[in-house]
Amino acid sequence: MNVDRRQFLGAGGTALVVGTIGGFNLAASAGAAATGKFEYALSDAAWRKKLGPDAYSVLRQEATEAPGSSPLLKEKRAGTFTCRGCGLPLFSSHTKYDSGTGWPSFWQPLPKAVATTTDYKVGFARTEVHCRRCGGHLGHVFDDGPRPTGKRYCMNGLSLKFVAKA
Secondary structure (H helix, E strand, O other), X not given: OOOOHHHHHHHHHHHHHXXXXXXXXXXXXXXXXXXXXXXXXXXHHHHHHHHHHHHHHHHHHOOOOOOOOOHHHHOOOOEEEEEOOOOOEEEEHHHEEXXXXXXXXXXXXXXXXXXXXXXXXXXOOEEEEEEOOOOOEEEEEEOOOOOOOOOEEEEOHHHEEEEEOO
């Protein structure tokens, strides 16, 4: 396939625009957990010490754990899933279900537990879910969940702790 100069420059210009827009959106959303004003805030060093490297990477740097790696996938007891960063109750075990995705999934958070932002890290818009109190990255929410909400809150197990009902 022969590409003339105009096609080459046109493709390069498009890539530059997409890269710039994507970079802007990525910069706007990257590290959102580490910035902003939240009720519960720690220094970066304190977060690292409290969370350890893997949970820090997910909660504070918006990484994603490997699918199928969380022991919380098999958690079936009654209780509450809380934020590993600040302890805020996030999800009731009554809203947990097996989505088949490899991440703990819920059809609804507890009232006033989470906040959302838009992220473009994979090249298209997704709704990112954060802890309302500390800003920690939890995962993403999708519109392919079960009734009654139709939502799938697909959470990183490393961002959660489970507290069994007494």
